[in-house]
Amino acid sequence: MSEEIIVHRTALSIPYAWAAGRHATRFYREIAEHRKLFGTRCPRCQRVLFPARKACSRCFTETTDWVEVGPRGTVTSFTVVHYAEPQIQPLPPPLAYALIQLDGADTAFIHLVSEVNVAEIKTGMRVEAVFAESPQGNILDVKFFKPITQG
Amino acid sequence: MEDIAIVGVAQTKFEREKRDLNYAELVYGVVTELFEKTGATHQDVDNIVTASSDFWDGRTISSMAIQSAVGAYMKSESKVSSDGTLALLYGAMRILSGQFKTTLVVAHSKGSEGAPNLIANAAFDPVYQRQLGIDFHVASALQARAYMQKYGLTEQDVALVSVKNLANAKKNPYAQVAGDFTVDDVMNSGYLAEPIKTLDASPISDGACAVLLAHADVASRFTDKPVWLKGVGHCQDGYYLGDRDLTTSPALAAAARRAYQMASIDDPLKQLDVAEIYDAYSYQELMWTEALGFCQPGEGVQLLKSGVTAINGSLPVNPSGGLLAAHAFLAAGLVRVIECVLQLRGEAGEHQIPHAKTALAHGSFGFCGQTHCVWILSAER
Ligand SMILES: [Zn+2]
Numbered sequence: 233m234s235e236e237i238i239v240h241r242t243a244l245s246i247p248y249a250w251a252a253g254r255h256a257t258r259f260y261r262e263i264a265e266h267r268k269l270f271g272t273r274c275p276r277c278q279r280v281l282f283p284a285r286k287a288c289s290r291c292f293t294e295t296t297d298w299v300e301v302g303p304r305g306t307v308t309s310f311t312v313v314h315y316a317e318p319q320i321q322p323l324p325p326p327l328a329y330a331l332i333q334l335d336g337a338d339t340a341f342i343h344l345v346s347e348v349n350v351a352e353i354k355t356g357m358r359v360e361a362v363f364a365e366s367p368q369g370n371i372l373d374v375k376f377f378k379p380i381t382q383g
Numbered sequence: 384m385e386d387i388a389i390v391g392v393a394q395t396k397f398e399r400e401k402r403d404l405n406y407a408e409l410v411y412g413v414v415t416e417l418f419e420k421t422g423a424t425h426q427d428v429d430n431i432v433t434a435s436s437d438f439w440d441g442r443t444i445s446s447m448a449i450q451s452a453v454g455a456y457m458k459s460e461s462k463v464s465s466d467g468t469l470a471l472l473y474g475a476m477r478i479l480s481g482q483f484k485t486t487l488v489v490a491h492s493k494g495s496e497g498a499p500n501l502i503a504n505a506a507f508d509p510v511y512q513r514q515l516g517i518d519f520h521v522a523s524a525l526q527a528r529a530y531m532q533k534y535g536l537t538e539q540d541v542a543l544v545s546v547k548n549l550a551n552a553k554k555n556p557y558a559q560v561a562g563d564f565t566v567d568d569v570m571n572s573g574y575l576a577e578p579i580k581t582l583d584a585s586p587i588s589d590g591a592c593a594v595l596l597a598h599a600d601v602a603s604r605f606t607d608k609p610v611w612l613k614g615v616g617h618c619q620d621g622y623y624l625g626d627r628d629l630t631t632s633p634a635l636a637a638a639a640r641r642a643y644q645m646a647s648i649d650d651p652l653k654q655l656d657v658a659e660i661y662d663a664y665s666y667q668e669l670m671w672t673e674a675l676g677f678c679q680p681g682e683g684v685q686l687l688k689s690g691v692t693a694i695n696g697s698l699p700v701n702p703s704g705g706l707l708a709a710h711a712f713l714a715a716g717l718v719r720v721i722e723c724v725l726q727l728r729g730e731a732g733e734h735q736i737p738h739a740k741t742a743l744a745h746g747s748f749g750f751c752g753q754t755h756c757v758w759i760l761s762a763e764r
Contacts, residue, residue: 237402244441250509281626283511289621309532309629311524311576320504321516329517329576331525331625340625342517342525355532370514 252369258298259284263374264367271337273297279338283371302334303361304380310357312350322372326350332359332377344376352379386599386764387475388609391421392721394592397559397709400495401589406440410491411452413591417487421595421605428595429483430459434470434490434713438502453489466661467592467717468746468756474596475612484598490714491591499587499712506750519663520584522750524576526629527666531578533630534681536669538578542569543687544665545582545707551694552704554733557718559709560586569665583665585710592714592721599764608728613741614648614759616641624751635674635745635755642743643676646759651676652691652698656739657726659719661747661755662705668692671745672700675757694734702726702734716746720758727762 252260255272262268271280272295274288280299287294310330313321321327328345330353345353347362359377367373393416395401401409418424431453435445442448446462453460463470467490474486503518531541545564552561564582572582595605602609616638621627639651648654660675662668669683677698678686686692692700701707703722706715723742725731744758 239402248509252510256510289623289626309525309529311521311528311578312574313521313524313576314574315500315520315576317500317504317516317518319498319501320513320518322514327516329515329521329525331529331629339623342512342515342521342624344515355528371511372514 253286255284255286260367260369260373263363264369267363268300269302269334269361269374270298271301273299280336281339282334282337282341299336301336305332305334305359305377307331307345307353307355307357307359308333308340309355310345310353312353328353330359330377343374345378346376347378385479387478387612388597388599388602389594389612389720389724389760390597390602390605390609391417391423391595392593392724393417393420394557394718394721395590396557397588397590397711399559399587399589401493406491406493407449407452409493409589409591410449410489413593414453414487414489417593417595423595423605425454427485428454428458428487429485430477431455431487431489432461432463432470432474432477434463434465434467434717435492436464436713438505439492439494439497439712441497449489449491453487465713465754466746466748466756467714468720468744468758469617469748471594471596471717471720471758472615472617472756475615478596478598484601486596488594488596488717489591490717492712492714493589494587494710494712495589519750520576520579522624523664524579525624526751527578527664530630530666530670534684536684538570539566540684541578541583541666541669542566544662544668545569547687547693548662548668548701548705548707549582551702551734552708555703555708556732557709558704559588561704561708579664585663585706588709588711590709590711590714592717594717594720610724610727611761611764612758613761614642614644614646615757616645617754617756619754620752622753627751629751631680632670632674632752632755635671635752635757636676638755638757639675642757642759646761648759651743654741655698655743656741657702657723657736658698658700658743658745659703659722660700660705660743660745661716661719662701662707663710663747665707667752668700668705671752675743675745694736699736702731702736716756719746720744720760723760727760
């Protein structure tokens with residue numbers, strides 16, 4: 233007996249409403265109102281953590297000062313993605329991501345790199361944030377980073 | 384550590400899609416096989432620890448659906464939603480509590496039934512990261528490039544890991560991907576996320592595995608070839624990838640230090656006979672051998688090229704083929720333990736390392752090796 237096994241195809245669709253908290257709210261408000269990027273400083277290790285957060289990941293200590301960083305930074309690693317995952321990817325492939333160390337920050341973070349020939353992305357490349365026209369209060373309020381052509 | 388032994392192991396063959404068995408049946412099959420091999424009965428099992436994931440199983444409380452499959456009715460069962468090596472740690476601790484003499488540890492995953500990239504994306508926080516659309520391949524690619532650039536490795540260098548492990552896997556009947564691949568085959572296998580290509584990445588697998596732990600008082604009831612837990616270490620790195628130096632793994636180094644100390648290992652390269660490590664991507668085997676102290680930072684590739692980690696080398700790494708040959712999420716670390724047990728019992732078949740007495744099994748969980756668990760196992764008490 234060779235019977236095709238029944239496969240139940242379905243999807244879980246469960247709405248959530250995640251509170252961003254005061255720190256992320258202020259972080260996104262600075263982008264929306266002033267087009268500025270902020271990290272927070274750990275009073276113990278003195279690192280400026282980006283994006284801004286309530287506590288230092290290493291010292292288990294509450295951050296104190298808000299420090300403006302970027303909007304320029306340096307690519308410390310990057311990848312070009314060749315597969316499509318349209319439910320999550322904000323841009324069609326080939327799309328590029330980089331670890332970017334913003335000027336004035338002591339941690340890097342991942343974001344998109346665009347307005348570039350992806351074959352020309354390099355470690356050490358200088359990039360700057362391109363802000364979204366109508367911010368929504370999420371990380372895509374920075375639309376992507378683009379290479380700094382001069383200066 | 385008070386004497387605890389692994390007295391029985393079982394694993395399924397790993398495959399892309401195991402449609403004949405739903406996931407509870409998959410687990411039931413591996414547990415009954417374990418019982419047949421050990422002569423243990425359902426009554427001999429004092430308590431059960433399972434490893435599975437709600438997200439990968441697509442249901443809330445993933446262990447609920449396998450309660451009857453592991454024989455947990457009217458017993459104590461508890462779940463670890465992380466790598467199976469951590470379920471083993473929890474299981475051993477339950478015996479150390481003095482409350483139990485035996486623990487059944489079971490892990491399962493059917494990666495084919497979910498959407499791996501979407502599930503991986505959901506592991507990033509929704510406040511600052513998730514909407515970027517990043518997943519396991521992206522995170523690992525950023526780590527791979529950072530590591531390779533720091534030490535001047537080429538993609539061909541890294542491809543040698545896949546060539547070695549997929550050839551080893553030909554001798555492992557449980558493997559999913561195996562064959563005589565060349566560096567060119569890896570190079571031409573197509574980019575997923577540069578520099579990672581399809582043959583640099585572990586496959587998506589369906590499968591399950593089970594381990595029976597017993598206190599020394601009762602171990603001989605189940606086997607005349609117990610494998611003893613000699614040391615364990617577990618350590619976490621940071622969550623935000625940008626907070627970490629991705630070119631190194633201080634968390635794995637710390638986990639290994641603790642395990643070595645417990646097991647009185649001073650020189651792992653000399654004292655270990657075989658290692659099964661969590662190479663979800665080819666570059667990770669190089670990074671992890673460095674963090675485990677088999678060589679200096681940046682010298683993983685020289686260690687590989689020298690043949691030390693080859694199946695006939697002085698410290699074979701992943702003679703089973705490792706994760707590149709089969710990667711059932713959450714089960715993969717416990718499979719490393721099982722492969723070490725087979726080696727130490729002389730039951731590894733065609734990929735047997737002659738006279739293996741001391742083995743290292745490594746599990747990991749989270750992006751770019753966020754958490755690590757290292758086990759030292761021995762054929763001698
Ligand atoms: Zn700090």
